[in-house]
Amino acid sequence: MSQKFDVIVIGAGPGGYVAAIKAAQLGLKTAVIEKYKGKEGKTALGGTCLNVGCIPSKALLDSSYKFHEAHESFKIHGISTGEVAMDVPTMVARKDQIVKNLTGGVAALIKANGVTLFEGHGKLLAGKKVEVTAADGSTQVLDTENVILASGSKPVEIPPAPVDQDVIVDSTGALDFQSVPGKLGVIGAGVIGLELSSVWARLGTEVTVLEAMDKFLPAVDEQVAKEAHKILTKQGLKILLGARVTGTEVKDKQVTVKFTDAEGEKALTFDKLIVAVGRRPVTTDLLAADSGVTMDERGFIYVDDYCATSVPGVYAIGDVVRGAMLAHKASEEGVMVAERIAGHKAQMNYDLIPAVIYTHPEIATVGKTEQALKAEGVAVNVGVFPFAASGRAMAANDTAGFVKVIADAKTDRVLGVHVIGPSAAELVQQGAIAMEFGSSAEDLGMMVFSHPALSEALHEAALAVSGHAIHIANRKK
Ligand SMILES: Cc1cc2nc3c(=O)[nH]c(=O)nc-3n(C[C@H](O)[C@H](O)[C@H](O)COP(=O)(O)OP(=O)(O)OC[C@H]3O[C@@H](n4cnc5c(N)ncnc54)[C@H](O)[C@@H]3O)c2cc1C
Numbered sequence: 001m002s003q004k005f006d007v008i009v010i011g012a013g014p015g016g017y018v019a020a021i022k023a024a025q026l027g028l029k030t031a032v033i034e035k036y037k038g039k040e041g042k043t044a045l046g047g048t049c050l051n052v053g054c055i056p057s058k059a060l061l062d063s064s065y066k067f068h069e070a071h072e073s074f075k076i077h078g079i080s081t082g083e084v085a086m087d088v089p090t091m092v093a094r095k096d097q098i099v100k101n102l103t104g105g106v107a108a109l110i111k112a113n114g115v116t117l118f119e120g121h122g123k124l125l126a127g128k129k130v131e132v133t134a135a136d137g138s139t140q141v142l143d144t145e146n147v148i149l150a151s152g153s154k155p156v157e158i159p160p161a162p163v164d165q166d167v168i169v170d171s172t173g174a175l176d177f178q179s180v181p182g183k184l185g186v187i188g189a190g191v192i193g194l195e196l197s198s199v200w201a202r203l204g205t206e207v208t209v210l211e212a213m214d215k216f217l218p219a220v221d222e223q224v225a226k227e228a229h230k231i232l233t234k235q236g237l238k239i240l241l242g243a244r245v246t247g248t249e250v251k252d253k254q255v256t257v258k259f260t261d262a263e264g265e266k267a268l269t270f271d272k273l274i275v276a277v278g279r280r281p282v283t284t285d286l287l288a289a290d291s292g293v294t295m296d297e298r299g300f301i302y303v304d305d306y307c308a309t310s311v312p313g314v315y316a317i318g319d320v321v322r323g324a325m326l327a328h329k330a331s332e333e334g335v336m337v338a339e340r341i342a343g344h345k346a347q348m349n350y351d352l353i354p355a356v357i358y359t360h361p362e363i364a365t366v367g368k369t370e371q372a373l374k375a376e377g378v379a380v381n382v383g384v385f386p387f388a389a390s391g392r393a394m395a396a397n398d399t400a401g402f403v404k405v406i407a408d409a410k411t412d413r414v415l416g417v418h419v420i421g422p423s424a425a426e427l428v429q430q431g432a433i434a435m436e437f438g439s440s441a442e443d444l445g446m447m448v449f450s451h452p453a454l455s456e457a458l459h460e461a462a463l464a465v466s467g468h469a470i471h472i473a474n475r476k477k
Contacts, residue, residue: 004029004143005142005144006028006145006341007146008031008033008142009030009031010130010147011032011122011150011318011320012032012033012034013047013049013152013318013327013330014046014047014334015047015318015333015334016034016317016334017046017047017106017109017110018330019148019334020110020334020338021109023115023338023342024115026338028338030113030115031116031117031144032045032115032117032118033120035119035121037135038051038100039096046102047150047152048153048154050099050106052171053171054327056095056096056098057192059094059098060091060092061195061199061360063091064203065360067084067086068202071084077397086180088178088203092178118132120132120133120135122286123287124291124314125291126288128143129142129143129144130142145313147313147314149314149317150317150330151282151286152282152330153320153325155172155275155279156277157170158275160246161245161257163275166253167254167255167271167272168248168273170276171192173274174276177200180205181270181272183205183206184273185208188211188276189239190276190278191357193209196274197209197237198232198360201237206238207236208240208268208270210245211241211243213241217229217363219369220369220418223404224404224419227402228420232359242262245257245258245259246258253271254269254270255272255273281299281301283295283301293310293314296322300320301320301321303316305347306347307321307337317337318334324353324355326353328353329353349436352436354366356428358425361387362419362423362424363419364428365416365418365419365428366428366429367415367416367432368406368416369416380406380415381406382406382407382465383405383441383469384403385402385458385464385472386399386401387401387422387457388400389460389472390457390471391451392453392454393454395452396422400420400421401419401420401421402420402457403418403427403457403460404417404419406465407440413440414431414434414435417435419431419458423454426455441466444462445462445468456471
């Protein structure tokens, strides 16, 4: 007899495992199916985020930043270190250990919450049945009242640059270089491309980023994107905009990349090439032909605002559905769906999903950009405060960038907070909290912030919206 569950989740990434834990906490008999095997050949939970995404990339970003600081900035504090060297295999092994600890932690949480784990490939059949195929090919069919599809995404491949995970790699391969490449090409100046570029540039690699679009970071607030371009270029990243890759040739462990830009055809040779042109939803053999679940025109599983698919009782969350491909968006959708299955009226505020690029300085944003609001015809007041005027930033020798607060000109309600600077990820979250509670710029300006703290820059930017910042000369309003 097949087992019967209240909820079966397919995929144990940050969307799926959080959904499973939440469902179990709400008293639902829950199972999760995961097929991914980690470096040791064992099932590893946590999805892209923990295994080959958010966490490993941040581990390498932190290691490389420490190297950069020791190499470039310690002397300003009066610290001399002698020769600073980077042992790349140790850096990569540290990253692997963090991944192992975290994926093991998720497995422990799944168990502690009473969620049943099935190792293998999950497929939704008609009539809310789910087939699990184990690594040895054996299958079993499970019965359930509800299904949550959380199969995530994988890197987009492009014909001119086929990935061999040796010389031409995707984001996964780029986390495992065993030595510092002399010359690195990166196709794509998006979040992943810029983060991985930063890792290797800090370790001394000559990095060239080839971006097909003419505009740098088009989704980011224009003032922030301009500052980011200036700072990253100063750090040594060569960012070529309007550069469309047409072909690659791998020879003698090097790759020659052909591309066209405004000036015509060009070619550059690199030791490694990272292809970071985006991610696409994973739906391979996920749905039986008669499952009834439909896709949208871009291949994402179609869902409504509550992540319900076209089949009652079947939901989909995370990277496999519309919206930002971000771990925290996936997790919150998982929580919302579990709550709704349990009969609660949960919803999610899609307007307030923060997004961060973990370069240094970090680039973080929540709400709308000034250009988007202007295009919508919304009159706004803007306050900007530079970290160069922050005592805490000066003390930390980390003064690049600024905080920008955008408020509705009529109501003063905060509509966007955009930060480029130290701890931008943490600061933007404070903006998100204020916005969630409908704060005005004046409300934020009236709050007491600790001194000295980087968050004072948010306080001052909010005050600057009405021309009342204390620690910079205000522009006339
Ligand atoms: C290099 C990199 C850096 C990133 N950095 C960040 C960051 O800093 N912050 C951020 O928010 N996001 C970041 N992301 C994006 C983030 O990793 C994803 O948005 C997030 O992992 C999506 O979660 P998910 O649960 O939807 O899918 P995934 O994490 O992709 O998990 C899906 C899981 O489902 C499993 N699966 C798929 N199909 C089946 C099946 N049929 N049966 C069984 N199992 C199946 C897969 O093996 C996988 O484990 C980064 C991504 C990359 C690649």
